[in-house]
Amino acid sequence: MKPTLLLLHGALGSPATLEPLAELLAADFTVKTFAFAGHGGREVHPETFALPQFAQEVLAFLQAHETGPAHVFGYSMGGYAALLAARQEPARFAGITTLGTKLDWSPESAAAETRFLDPEKMQAKVPAFAEQLRQRHAPADWTAVVRATASLMTAAGAQPPLAAADFAALHVPVQVLMGDGDLTPERGDASRQLAEQLPQMQYAVLPNTPHPIERVNIPDLANRIRTFAWAHS
Template sequence: MKPTLLLLHGALGSARQLQPLAERLAADFEVHTFSFGGHGGQPLDAARFTMTHFAAEISYFLAEHRLDQVHVFGYSMGGYAAVLSAASDPGRIRSITTLGTKFDWSPETAEAETRLLDAAKMQAKVPQFVEQLQHTHAPTEWTAVVDATAAMMRELGSTPVLNELNLSQLTIPVQVLVGALDKTAGVEASRQFAAYLPNATFEVLPDTPHPLERVDAAALALRIREFVGATDFASPTR
């Protein structure tokens, strides 16, 4: 029986973002994906567009599909939501691999990130990206997704929901991956937060920036396979 793997997308993305990776992993895993609320055409409720609710959505999805001992890969925001879900609702998630996940939230880091989420400037400077957002999130207005994402980041900045205390109590295996060129997650900040986790591995991917489409998909799939394999080999339940 194949291990179960859930793939989680990043901010401003959708489940479609993970399709190439899902295809690479389908031979070895029972792969699942979904789009968080407000993403990929899912209804946007500003009150529920929070990291805490996204973490709860993971628990809901696993419960609804009766999935246990699930391995999770989370890109960027998806990694943060996965770790928060495992910390707040332990039991269903067996291991987590994160890539490019920004863990160090503060008012200053939130301000730096949200400065990039100005709809007017985005239309002027990155029109192709705006067109991609329109396609990804239709029928929801892309500007609403951008505004909700900025609000979520500001909330994380003022009240981070992952910290040294709750991370130190998360005992499942976690593989923290970050690109050497990732200016969003940051190598040293990722290293510091990985150190809070009692059962974590940390790796810097050479010549790798933040955007998922610029990551070596074959190498990423291999790291997920090897990590899950080592995790399941060490598990007394398998």
């Protein structure tokens, strides 16, 4: 029987953004995924659109579908939700791989992250991306998803769900991957310092890799996830 691998999408994303990765891993894992509240067509509600709520969704999914520890991959926001969930119930996780996950939250870094999250500006400057978001989140209002994401980041900056002590107490194998071309502000050194608090951490910088999942070398990412999961099965 193949082990389970749960794939978690990032902010403004949906399970569809992870389909190319899922296809490459399907031969070795029973690949599962779901859309976080307010994503992929799910209606946006401010009270459920928050990192602690997303972590609860991860735990609820594992409780409903798995009897033993599962392997998890989280892209960007999905990686943070996985770590937050594992801090609460580590026994449900065989191992976690994150890619492009911002670990260091502060009011300043949140402000830097959210300055581009303006639907009107997005429509004017990147209309193709705005249309992509409209299609990805239909029938829900994509502009509501963008505004809720900005609120989520502001809340995380004001009160980070995971502190340094939480990382140090997280006894789950974690592979932290960052792209060398990831230009998201303040992602690098501060996030690595927090990652180094993890007791069972493996860190790697992916060459020629920006933040968008669509521009990541998916075969290389799949191989890294596969190798890490096999090492912790």
